[in-house]
Amino acid sequence: MSKLSKLTELKGVGPKLAEQLHKLHIHTLADLFFHLPFRYEDRSRITPIGALQPMSPAVFQGEVRGANILFGKRRSLLVKLQDHSGTVSLRFYHFNAAQKNQMSVGTTLRCYGEPRRGASGLEIYHPEYSVVRDDDPPELEAKLTPVYPATDGISQQRLRLLHEQATELLAQQAVDLPDLLPADWLQQWRLPTLSQALLFLHQPPSGTDLNRLMLGQHPAQKRLILEELLAHQLSLHKLRAQVQADQAPAVISKHALRNKLLAALPFKPTNAQQRVTAEITADLENPYPMLRLVQGDVGSGKTLVAALAACDLLEAGYQVALMAPTEILAEQHLQNLTGWFEPLGVQVGWLAGKIKGKARIQAQEAIADGSAQLVIGTHALFQDDVHFSRLGLVIIDEQHRFGVHQRLALREKGAHLNIAPHQLIMTATPIPRTLAMSAYADLDTSIIDELPPGRSPITTVAISDQRRPEVIERVNSACAEGAQAYWVCTLIEESETLQCQAAENTAAELREVLPHLRIGLVHGRMKPKEKADVMASFKAHELDLLVATTVIEVGVDVPNASLMIIENPERLGLAQLHQLRGRVGRGSARSHCVLLYKNPLSFTSKQRIQVLRDSQDGFYIAEQDLQIRGPGEMLGTRQTGLQMLRVADLMRDAELLPQVQTMAEQLWYQLPHAVEPLIQRWLGDAERFASV
Structure with a gap:
């Protein structure tokens, strides 16, 4: 039989409901499977009233002992319910005469709700309830009840019915949902298949440890968490491979310009600056683009490291572009680098958004004909009307202010020579290890972990x-x-x-x-x-x-x-x-x-x-910032996908990242046909790379 994939193949899903589901990013049957519950309700057992706990929703049952309309700030119906273990109050602000009449003394009610502390002990506001008749008691649920992210016009009940249909098709293997991880991995890490994991998470059997589910620790969740983190890791591998498939200037320099610059400085680079400079030098000797992130705390001397990298490209006859996110920062770089380079005979160019008219045309001409050798600017350098003569190195300061796609746009600036520039990215915002392993996996990392001497605490x-x-x-x-x-x-x-x-x-x-x-x-x-x-x-x-x-x-x-x-x-x-x-x-x-x-x-x-x-340790502060604020704010515009993780949580699942890195390496080289389907399954439209 042919496998199903369209939403409209489910009963009751016409164009209108399909459109509403699109608001939840559900476009296909596969999307529906990955639209997972964010919590569960246990309606599979009756809890004695005396065992009810505040803020813990439960099913309970008892006899009505009284039902009175109270007139305070708001009219309400207060019902006293009792079983062998205790009494609880039910309070309704919205009710009608028929409901009041239903609550006659001696009637047995089965309710579901969340107890809260009230004036008269535990109270439940507007519980779901049904009347229990001895001849036909309502059945308890056999499974935990899923609660899904919803939107206007689609009730929980409708979502549950859709998922029940879909999971039935999945159980019958009538759906096109391939398992993209190798079977031996699943055995090695004791993980369920994709179908098993999804069936379990949409319909966990009664008795499943709810606490474990809420903490994301169940093997079915781990299976999906690993796969989602793996998809993100692979998307960054793909990005890196795209960039490094390009030709870049392989620069083997005698460092004459660099030595002149160092001789003119009134200070000596720190050991950390020298180590990072050596790592960059090794990268620049390769015929494919360098992709290196330099992290250094405020005042650690990143600008000098960038200037030393620029020297080798300038000496080889290439242009260097340095881009900063704000005009004041770009101006500071202009001031520093002009002071260092112009005495050495290097022409420094300047381009920012506020440069208009004739001055802008002149700046663009100097960049296009190569007379501006070192070009400093803001976002203005991204623009289509800016053409470089022979761009060999792009230095980006405070990269978290720029999206990945903006950084990649600069690749195109060397396309007419069939070369792509090397990329050196700097940040004074130390990146916690968790983010470095996930959001920045496309970059090699160097750390300037030493401040210049003479700094006071x-x-x-x-x-x-x-x-x-x-x-x-x-x-x-x-x-x-x-x-x-x-x-x-x-x-x-x-x-x-x-x-x-x-x-x-x-x-x-x-x-x-x-x-x-x-x-x-x-x-x-x-x-x-x-x-x-x-x-x-x-x-x-x-x-x-x-x-x-x-x-x-x-x-x-x-x-x-x-x-x-x-x-x-x-x-x-x-x-x-x-x-x-x-x-x-x-x-x-x-x-x-x-x-x-x-x-x-x-x-x-x-x-x-x-x-x-x-x-005052920037890395410790960054780790704490990540814990307090979460990754979304810290990533800025860089990797939009990571801010919208569906199952994984970067903080909770940080210990899985080394395993994910290993898996990504193996999959990339051993099962390349699975890479693109995995990226598409988890990232879909969020994978916005400028070069694709």
């Missing part, structure tokens, strides 16, 4: 904004002793305008209270030149205090700044707070960060602030 304190006058006095005394300070105004609403307004108001307030201090202001709505001028004044110590929005999060280096005040730190993620704090402690003076919070703080905010007070 930062003391972090949390103070309520009710003590704001004390904090202002602290700023005053620090500046009087010759130090400089930042005052950071974080997001008030999801609005740049309001954020800038808050910074302007704070600057005005501080100028009034501290008229003798030189106070500057930087925010996102200022023109690039205005921002650059204020930053230059602050760096030259022509300003004592800089009031700013989070635009100073990355890229600003003022060694004399040793005090930072962060208002409303509870509004920011840990990684962002850690990066902001990294703007101080860049010189030898003792440095302090004051988190000026608003009461009352939520439990999560207290957790965050405590982590920041306890540690």
